[in-house]
Amino acid sequence: MRLGVIADDFTGATDIAGFLVANGLRTVQLNDVPPADLQVEADAVVISLKTRSCPVQQAVDESLAALAWLQARNCPQFFFKYCSTFDSTAKGNIGPVTDALLAELGEDFTVICPVLPVNGRTIFNGYLFVNGVPLDESGMRHHPVTPMTDANVMRLMDAQSKGKTGNVSYRVMDQGAEAVRAALAELKSKGFRYAVLDALSDAHLVVMGQAVAEMTLVTGGSGLADGMARAWAGSGDAAAAAAEGRPPKGRGVVLSGSCSQMTNAQVAAYRAEAPSLAVDVDRSLHDAGYAQELADWVLAQAQGGLAPLVFATQPPEELKKLQAKYGAAEASEAVERTFGALAQKLEAAGFDQFIVAGGETSGIVTQSLGIGGFHIGPQIAPGVPWVRAVEKPLSLALKSGNFGQERFFFDAQNLAG
Ligand SMILES: Nc1ncnc2c1ncn2[C@@H]1O[C@H](COP(=O)(O)OP(=O)(O)OP(=O)(O)O)[C@@H](O)[C@H]1O
């Protein structure tokens, strides 16, 4: 094993795993900290946790348990994967988890790099942009759980961590890996504990991938991992690495629990052509028989055409109203529970392809289906591979809220079989 990844949510985990596979690295994704005796043969192991928005101590404990599992297999390098839109407010978990991992590894310096240029997530002078717009002016300011109101990654990190954060600017990236290594050494010697790496392009990813090759712990988005994998692997055999994760034809359903801008557009595009049903938040909260009713609706849709869609996805203004009425945490937990129960009922009824939108939603669906690990297949869109459960014949597409193009739900089905 050459890289061990600790990811703070499920779609984040499949995102980074997809990029490693696309560079020809054999990669296995394990959901939750695996049992101590599990044997895995792979170039990279991605452990997906659900620690993005849980209490801080839980996030720290689970991340350290994942680290211990990887250390027990002599893993030489570790990657803490979080969202390319940071998804972590001043009370968030990225700082505390990074500090705990550094302490456990006996290290005192790392990089902070939530980038993925191919999906429009870039960093310029330490400010995070989403499709050219500062993070706090993007759809992320309306996020139901982690509204992002600052685009300055140094400030975000300083607010939730133990040390000081510096920046390696795009101008240094332009000068190549040697210059970046020198800039990192200088920040470290000046007492900085973290360095935010600028990245405006794929070329910058390659440079930073080379520059951090010897760093024990790195942190960031899958753009950084793409750069690292390219630095090691060159162009490995991506088709062979993806073979076990390829989805056969199957019986599919689309479950959308993300309220991101892109998911709203994807749901609108899909509803225009496919059978769809909106989740009623009130009934999710109060009606024990509701998931069965949703399952009955899905089962009643014609087979063979487009997969039926069940969605909780709402535009920001509707979501605000629902959250004000029911409480944000209560409403989102009820919606997640509903999707979890629905997925179980559909599996029991013979569904074997689950296309899921939203990181938290994907986490709950995967857990409810009792899936412990995935083989990673071909990418439907950058950062969204098809994955195939290790222990049963189920294929899933786990889409981060803002990933994929407008016809993503169609694209996923077109790639299957
Ligand atoms: N109509 C709704 N009312 C209240 N909460 C909702 C509603 N629809 C979705 N939610 C909740 O919003 C949260 C969305 O988070 P999720 O991680 O699934 O999507 P996302 O944040 O857009 O994706 P990502 O984390 O990949 O960026 C979930 O907890 C979900 O249950």
Ligand SMILES: O=C(O)[C@@H](O)C(=O)CO
């Ligand atoms: O980095 C991203 O944007 C995604 O992998 C993710 O973590 C969203 O849940």
